[in-house]
Amino acid sequence: MQRFFHDELRQLQDNLVLMGERSIDMTRLVMQALETGDDKLALQVRGMDDAVDDLEKQVDREIMRYLTLFGPMGSDVRLLLAARDIAHDLERIADEASVIAKRVLVISQRGPLKDLLHVPEEGRIAIEVLRLALDGFVEGDLAKAKLVITRDAEIDLLNRKNYEALFGRSGDSIKVSASNVELIFISKALERIGDHSKNISEQVIFILSGEDIRHAR
Amino acid sequence: MSNARIQPRPAADITGRPDFISIKNFGFWYGDKKALKSMTLDIPERHVVAFIGPSGCGKSTLLRNLNRMNDLVDGIRHEGDIAIKGQSIYDPGLEVISLRRRVGMVFQKSNPFPKSVYENVVFALRVMGVSNRAILDEACETSLRKAALWEEVKDRLNDNALGLSGGQMQRLCIARAIANRPEILLMDEPCSALDPIATGKIEELIHELKTQFTIVIVTHSMQQAARVSDRTAFFYLGELIEYDTTEKIFMNPSQAQTEAYISGRFG
Ligand SMILES: Nc1ncnc2c1ncn2[C@@H]1O[C@H](COP(=O)(O)OP(=O)(O)OP(=O)(O)O)[C@@H](O)[C@H]1O
Ligand SMILES: [Mg+2]
Numbered sequence: 001m002q003r004f005f006h007d008e009l010r011q012l013q014d015n016l017v018l019m020g021e022r023s024i025d026m027t028r029l030v031m032q033a034l035e036t037g038d039d040k041l042a043l044q045v046r047g048m049d050d051a052v053d054d055l056e057k058q059v060d061r062e063i064m065r066y067l068t069l070f071g072p073m074g075s076d077v078r079l080l081l082a083a084r085d086i087a088h089d090l091e092r093i094a095d096e097a098s099v100i101a102k103r104v105l106v107i108s109q110r111g112p113l114k115d116l117l118h119v120p121e122e123g124r125i126a127i128e129v130l131r132l133a134l135d136g137f138v139e140g141d142l143a144k145a146k147l148v149i150t151r152d153a154e155i156d157l158l159n160r161k162n163y164e165a166l167f168g169r170s171g172d173s174i175k176v177s178a179s180n181v182e183l184i185f186i187s188k189a190l191e192r193i194g195d196h197s198k199n200i201s202e203q204v205i206f207i208l209s210g211e212d213i214r215h216a217r
Numbered sequence: 218m219s220n221a222r223i224q225p226r227p228a229a230d231i232t233g234r235p236d237f238i239s240i241k242n243f244g245f246w247y248g249d250k251k252a253l254k255s256m257t258l259d260i261p262e263r264h265v266v267a268f269i270g271p272s273g274c275g276k277s278t279l280l281r282n283l284n285r286m287n288d289l290v291d292g293i294r295h296e297g298d299i300a301i302k303g304q305s306i307y308d309p310g311l312e313v314i315s316l317r318r319r320v321g322m323v324f325q326k327s328n329p330f331p332k333s334v335y336e337n338v339v340f341a342l343r344v345m346g347v348s349n350r351a352i353l354d355e356a357c358e359t360s361l362r363k364a365a366l367w368e369e370v371k372d373r374l375n376d377n378a379l380g381l382s383g384g385q386m387q388r389l390c391i392a393r394a395i396a397n398r399p400e401i402l403l404m405d406e407p408c409s410a411l412d413p414i415a416t417g418k419i420e421e422l423i424h425e426l427k428t429q430f431t432i433v434i435v436t437h438s439m440q441q442a443a444r445v446s447d448r449t450a451f452f453y454l455g456e457l458i459e460y461d462t463t464e465k466i467f468m469n470p471s472q473a474q475t476e477a478y479i480s481g482r483f484g
Pocket of ligand 2: 276277278405435
């Protein structure tokens with residue numbers, strides 16, 4: 001039997017999806033701002049963060065309301081617990097995008113960088129992986145969720161390559177400008193976005209199978 | 218960005234009259250015993266209000282006062298007033314019979330008459346002198362549909378109502394109350410004798426019915442109050458301790474006694 005309050009659970013899922021779409025938008029736009037040196041776009045991304053923060057608070061309220069009023073059981077409980085973590089990861093992603101926007105503005109003040117290293121590619125993969133994580137959640141697709149976890153390694157690798165391109169394998173500085181340091185921070189932020197996508201997928205796996213694969217060794 | 222799947226939340230605010238039922242400084246005695254201490258609360262139109270509290274706290278007493286069912290008890294006395302749409306239910310110009318027609322009641326133990334399903338539903342209309350078969354048929358079907366029972370009984374309208382299951386009998390009693398076209402439905406522990414599935418059906422029904430009726434429900438199940446009601450009143454020893462939105466009462470009540478009761482730390 002489908003009960004009237006199940007609508008509220010769907011509403012909550014919708015809000016998570018909306019948060020996810022906003023985070024993807026922010027990541028996509030901020031990478032575009034970096035690659036085209038578009039300050040206006042970077043500023044726009046910084047302005048998009050608040051809406052995601054508000055959505056996180058709303059999702060938290062809805063979770064608390066549902067837990068107190070509707071006595072959830074089984075997979076609904078898993079969904080609610082996971083939703084709290086997913087909302088938090090999505091909020092972090094939006095925050096990272098906003099941090100990247102700040103660094104894009106700093107770089108642009110110092111004159112554009114000629115070589116963006118592997119950062120554009122890293123950004124593209126980070127967006128793909130985030131999309132995959134979100135689709136895994138929306139479609140309840142275990143295979144997609146698992147794929148996120150393997151693909152996250154591609155982002156880690158590019159982040160390492162960016163670092164090595166500037167500092168060499170040993171870590172001794174070769175030719176590092178202040179803008180290059182900003183670029184490394186951007187690379188690191190993208191790597192963290194990948195980590196958050198991975199966390200989201202671990203939660204999706206928990207929702208679907210009840211299995212807690214966090215910190216798997 | 219696609220937001221096609223985002224639907225607006227149904228408005229939680231009050232569309233009808235906020236003081237549809239207005240209880241003002243109302244106190245009540247059975248003989249020398251004061252069962253309700255002076256209390257004031259408004260029940261909004263087309264909302265579900267739940268009365269909760271430990272046994273003997275006065276939930277049923279207040280509920281039965283809303284349609285003056287307590288008038289049948291000897292030695293009762295009240296102070297203060299109860300008004301429906303601004304008119305006192307004690308107004309000498311208001312007949313108790315017509316009050317009870319406007320304020321229907323569903324009891325804890327379903328009490329169908331030992332007659333056919335059909336006759337149970339149209340009972341009140343017959344009492345009022347309606348005998349036109351078409352009108353009765355229409356009222357029977359509409360009421361049974363509203364009570365979400367039509368599909369289950371449409372082929373056995375002439376069977377004795379006592380042959381229905383407990384959950385069906387309870388919905389039949391709701392259909393019987395609805396057939397009278399009341400504005401308010403009072404329910405005193407309507408699910409206490411039902412299994413979880415039948416309870417779920419009644420709760421779904423309550424959720425449906427609040428688009429048309431103002432519903433006051435007494436329940437011992439806090440989970441049920443949380444699920445079905447918009448507002449909740451907590452009573453203790455004849456006193457109204459707290460009355461607020463159901464969300465507030467169960468998520469963050471203002472009174473320590475309410476918190477103790479809803480979290481199972483009472484007594
Ligand atoms: N007909 C009556 N005559 C005398 N006292 C009564 C009568 N009905 C109820 N009472 C008393 O009034 C007080 C409130 O009773 P009421 O039935 O309203 O409580 P309740 O909250 O509905 O309890 P329960 O949850 O057990 O149904 C109790 O102390 C009860 O003993
Ligand atoms: Mg009672």
